[in-house]
Amino acid sequence: MCEFCVQHGDGQKWYLAMQNYSRELLDEDGRLDYIAHFANTFEERLPPALDQLDLLSRTPLHGPAKPFLTRNQKRDHFGQVVPLEEIEQILSQVDGIARLPCVCRRVTTGQKEARYCFALTGDPRLAEVLDDSFSLEYLSPAEAVESVRELDEKGLVHSVWTFKTPYIGALCNCDQDCIAYRICHARGYFQIMFRGEYVAGVDLDACNGCRNCMRQCQFGAIRYSMVNAKVEIDPRQCFGCGVCRAACHRDAITLHARADDPVAAEVW
Ligand code: SF4
Numbered sequence: 001m002c003e004f005c006v007q008h009g010d011g012q013k014w015y016l017a018m019q020n021y022s023r024e025l026l027d028e029d030g031r032l033d034y035i036a037h038f039a040n041t042f043e044e045r046l047p048p049a050l051d052q053l054d055l056l057s058r059t060p061l062h063g064p065a066k067p068f069l070t071r072n073q074k075r076d077h078f079g080q081v082v083p084l085e086e087i088e089q090i091l092s093q094v095d096g097i098a099r100l101p102c103v104c105r106r107v108t109t110g111q112k113e114a115r116y117c118f119a120l121t122g123d124p125r126l127a128e129v130l131d132d133s134f135s136l137e138y139l140s141p142a143e144a145v146e147s148v149r150e151l152d153e154k155g156l157v158h159s160v161w162t163f164k165t166p167y168i169g170a171l172c173n174c175d176q177d178c179i180a181y182r183i184c185h186a187r188g189y190f191q192i193m194f195r196g197e198y199v200a201g202v203d204l205d206a207c208n209g210c211r212n213c214m215r216q217c218q219f220g221a222i223r224y225s226m227v228n229a230k231v232e233i234d235p236r237q238c239f240g241c242g243v244c245r246a247a248c249h250r251d252a253i254t255l256h257a258r259a260d261d262p263v264a265a266e267v268w
Pocket residue numbers: 102103104105116117171172173174175177178179180
């Protein structure tokens with residue numbers, strides 16, 4: 001189990017513990033105001049913040065600043081990758097689901113209505129505090145599951161996100177236009193989106209070397225081996241999202257517990 005399960009999981013995976021989605025938590029510590037400020041000011045705040053991070057990354061201060069920045073994110077707002085089957089469990093248990101436009105893509109692509117985000121609450125106050133550009137589209141659990149399955153087929157990585165940890169307020173479906181992906185994976189500024197509880201492995205007897213899975217992986221974790229004409233997965237690079245499975249027509253890829261993998265267990 002990861003550090004978040006130990007701290008917030010009450011003996012289970014923390015993102016399957018329904019108290020972390022509760023309205024009681026939402027009512028504490030000014031979380032609703034925090035969410036409103038986060039979403040309503042995102043487009044204005046992020047471009048200068050990214051410029052500052054870029055400047056910082058070119059100085060010797062970046063090394064010492066990294067753990068400090070990561071610690072702040074863990075306290076306020078971070079994501080963890082979760083595979084489709086557990087996302088389905090979450091969607092069947094939360095008290096409401098609302099699809100809304102993705103704030104990252106507003107900044108990175110200019111798309112205003114890319115509806116890849118799901119708020120994980122039915123609290124009507126959310127619609128009141130978000131500005132008019134965030135029209136909420138309320139979905140039943142079955143509709144939400146169907147939508148996330150379609151995104152999984154397309155290779156979008158699922159993750160849950162805290163708003164003043166441990167409250168989990170959102171499910172995201174991301175590709176390389178995600179600002180978190182760029183901050184922590186592409187540019188290595190600091191950690192904000194953590195690897196999942198799983199790591200993928202390939203059944204070499206089933207793999208025919210077609211490489212479909214390589215195109216699906218956002219993290220460059222799958223490599224083709226010229227030696228045996230099949231693919232292999234680097235456990236250090238794998239985020240455990242599981243979306244490569246949807247691209248494999250031979251069911252050659254499975255997820256197993258990160259904690260049981262001697263290499264991946266050390267990497268979050
Ligand atoms: S984390 Fe992903 S889905 Fe969420 S706002 Fe960013 S890109 Fe959009």
